[in-house]
Amino acid sequence: MEMSSALTVNIKKDFPGFKIEAEWSADGDITCLFGYTGSGKSLTLKMIAGLIRPDEGEISFGDNMFFKARKGVNVSPQDRDIGYVFQDNMLFPHMTVYQNVVYGLKDVAKESKWICDVIRTLRLETLENKYPHQISGGQQQRTAIARAVIRRPKLLLLDEPFNSLDHAVRRKMHRETRRYQKYFNIPIILVTHDMDELHSLADWVVLYNDGRVEQTGRPQDVFARPATRAAARLIAAKNIFDVEVKSVAGGVAELSNDRVRFFAKADNQKVGDKVVCCIRPEHIFVVEPNASAENRIAAVVVDIVRNASSYDLFLKIGDGSYTLELRVSAEQFKRHGVSLGKDIFVSVEPCDVHLIKTRGLGL
Amino acid sequence: MLTSNDWYAVTLSLKVAVVATLINIAIGLPVAYILARKRFRGKALLDTFVTLPLVLPPTVVGFYLLFLFGREGFLGKILNELFDVSIVLTWFAAVLAAQVVSMPLMIRASKAAIADVDIGYENVSYTLGRSKLYTFFRVTLPMAKRGIITGVALTFCRALGEFGATMMIAGNIPGQTQTMPVAIYSAFYSSEEYKMYFFVGSLTLISFAAIILVNRLEKLGDGNE
Numbered sequence: 001m002e003m004s005s006a007l008t009v010n011i012k013k014d015f016p017g018f019k020i021e022a023e024w025s026a027d028g029d030i031t032c033l034f035g036y037t038g039s040g041k042s043l044t045l046k047m048i049a050g051l052i053r054p055d056e057g058e059i060s061f062g063d064n065m066f067f068k069a070r071k072g073v074n075v076s077p078q079d080r081d082i083g084y085v086f087q088d089n090m091l092f093p094h095m096t097v098y099q100n101v102v103y104g105l106k107d108v109a110k111e112s113k114w115i116c117d118v119i120r121t122l123r124l125e126t127l128e129n130k131y132p133h134q135i136s137g138g139q140q141q142r143t144a145i146a147r148a149v150i151r152r153p154k155l156l157l158l159d160e161p162f163n164s165l166d167h168a169v170r171r172k173m174h175r176e177t178r179r180y181q182k183y184f185n186i187p188i189i190l191v192t193h194d195m196d197e198l199h200s201l202a203d204w205v206v207l208y209n210d211g212r213v214e215q216t217g218r219p220q221d222v223f224a225r226p227a228t229r230a231a232a233r234l235i236a237a238k239n240i241f242d243v244e245v246k247s248v249a250g251g252v253a254e255l256s257n258d259r260v261r262f263f264a265k266a267d268n269q270k271v272g273d274k275v276v277c278c279i280r281p282e283h284i285f286v287v288e289p290n291a292s293a294e295n296r297i298a299a300v301v302v303d304i305v306r307n308a309s310s311y312d313l314f315l316k317i318g319d320g321s322y323t324l325e326l327r328v329s330a331e332q333f334k335r336h337g338v339s340l341g342k343d344i345f346v347s348v349e350p351c352d353v354h355l356i357k358t359r360g361l362g363l
Numbered sequence: 364m365l366t367s368n369d370w371y372a373v374t375l376s377l378k379v380a381v382v383a384t385l386i387n388i389a390i391g392l393p394v395a396y397i398l399a400r401k402r403f404r405g406k407a408l409l410d411t412f413v414t415l416p417l418v419l420p421p422t423v424v425g426f427y428l429l430f431l432f433g434r435e436g437f438l439g440k441i442l443n444e445l446f447d448v449s450i451v452l453t454w455f456a457a458v459l460a461a462q463v464v465s466m467p468l469m470i471r472a473s474k475a476a477i478a479d480v481d482i483g484y485e486n487v488s489y490t491l492g493r494s495k496l497y498t499f500f501r502v503t504l505p506m507a508k509r510g511i512i513t514g515v516a517l518t519f520c521r522a523l524g525e526f527g528a529t530m531m532i533a534g535n536i537p538g539q540t541q542t543m544p545v546a547i548y549s550a551f552y553s554s555e556e557y558k559m560y561f562f563v564g565s566l567t568l569i570s571f572a573a574i575i576l577v578n579r580l581e582k583l584g585d586g587n588e
Contacts, residue, residue: 077486078489078490079492083490084487090483090486106492148490151492
């Protein structure tokens with residue numbers, strides 16, 4: 001992506017009972033705004049589109065200044081050349097699929113070839129004369145996308161567009177979205193709270209938490225190295241501990257507090273440092289009672305949640321005041337005879353114990 | 364025997380009701396949109412002001428209209444001096460009376476219908492490059508159609524049946540400003556029963572027709588939703 005298509009967002013706005021203050025920029029093909037419901041992601045999208053006016057800040061896309069509070073610049077949504085697919089797609093119920101799709105086109109007669117192209121790419125050929133209530137959720141969503149891209153916008157905003165779709169249809173739409181993005185060559189800003197969606201689509205992720213940006217980066221980097229405790233929780237690095245560095249030797253740091261002890265890959269820690277470490281549930285595995293393993297922990301199974309092809313285990317460790325969450329395959333589950341109330345041993349590789357750098361107080 | 368004045372009353376009533384309704388659509392829709400969508404200081408005041416003619420007794424409304432448009436009235440004087448025109452005791456006064464008392468019905472029904480249209484649809488339209496005016500006519504209005512048609516029907520029927528304010532400001536001049544409701548009153552007092560039945564029957568028929576027409580229009584709208 002050329003620098004000229006970078007989106008820069010720097011916004012502040014007060015709502016009754018909520019405050020949003022976010023600053024980030026996006027340069028990839030698909031940028032994901034990720035976070036819990038109500039953290040300000042959709043509001044941000046609406047501000048980028050010009051539907052809501054921030055109190056302060058500025059929003060620009062390449063050479064275009066959309067909003068600049070200090071200069072009194074606020075381009076109307078009509079003039080921002082942006083495509084927007086809303087949650088619940090919002091197709092006009094009194095218009096056919098075709099009429100919905102061409103709604104934003106000023107000169108329909110001249111564009112018949114392009115219209116055909118878009119309809120074909122979104123696989124809507126047989127649906128043109130149907131009304132929104134006569135087609136399926138996936139078809140509605142594709143219609144909404146066609147309607148948004150037909151004006152050849154410079155930027156496409158998707159607000160949790162696949163929320164109401166079945167799981168299988170959703171996965172299919174993920175693959176198709178990549179295809180549309182490449183075909184129409186438009187950068188996309190996608191709002192979601194679904195981690196699968198984030199992983200399949202995003203080149204860049206902006207983590208939202210309670211109206212603020214927690215961290216930005218490539219998904220793999222953010223997931224491997226969450227920068228704050230809140231970021232760790234957001235990306236479901238569930239097992240988060242406050243520990244102190246007891247010793248450092250040969251690239252391995254010993255971390256402990258009065259209830260747990262881990263060995264982690266050292267990263268410039270000094271003895272006495274107070275750190276926060278987190279471990280992803282997938283990185284913990286069950287071991288035989290007398291196996292020799294790094295970070296071997298004795299635990300009791302207190303809860304089991306079954307998934308389609310795995311199990312989430314909740315264990316009490318230490319003096320029982322900490323809960324460890326791990327994910328095991330069905331095979332592991334059976335092999336070790338895991339059951340409720342059973343005493344088991346688990347282990348985690350030191351390199352999977354991730355240290356969140358503390359930056360003074362207020363982590 | 365029915366005289367030409369009696370037939371005049373029928374056509375006059377229809378003319379008055381139609382013109383009053385058209386004026387109410389033209390004024391009422393923008394006001395309804397503002398009340399449904401915008402937030403501003405004094406909105407409650409506007410809402411109250413707009414509802415007032417509905418709640419006030421028609422003769423009170425007639426009094427206020429007389430006060431404004433009468434020969435000594437504020438607006439009446441201006442009209443007289445600038446255009447050498449006097450509204451009272453003309454058919455236009457009948458229109459004015461009918462329009463003012465029925466406007467609240469149009470506005471309230473339209474306001475509710477417009478408010479019911481999810482603002483998200485209007486937002487979609489803006490992001491697709493369409494102006495607010497275009498959006499109003501191609502998105503909001505069609506989606507609020509049922510409520511608005513109901514408003515129009517109510518306004519028409521109320522305008523058709525307006526009596527008190529009409530008497531005060533348009534008078535009761537047969538062949539000139541005597542509308543059907545007023546004619547019924549006259550016929551009743553002069554014991555011309557056949558005339559009374561004629562007008563009552565006409566008004567009832569027209570009202571029936573209006574409702575049937577409205578239902579038909581609504582069903583037509585349902586065809587593609």
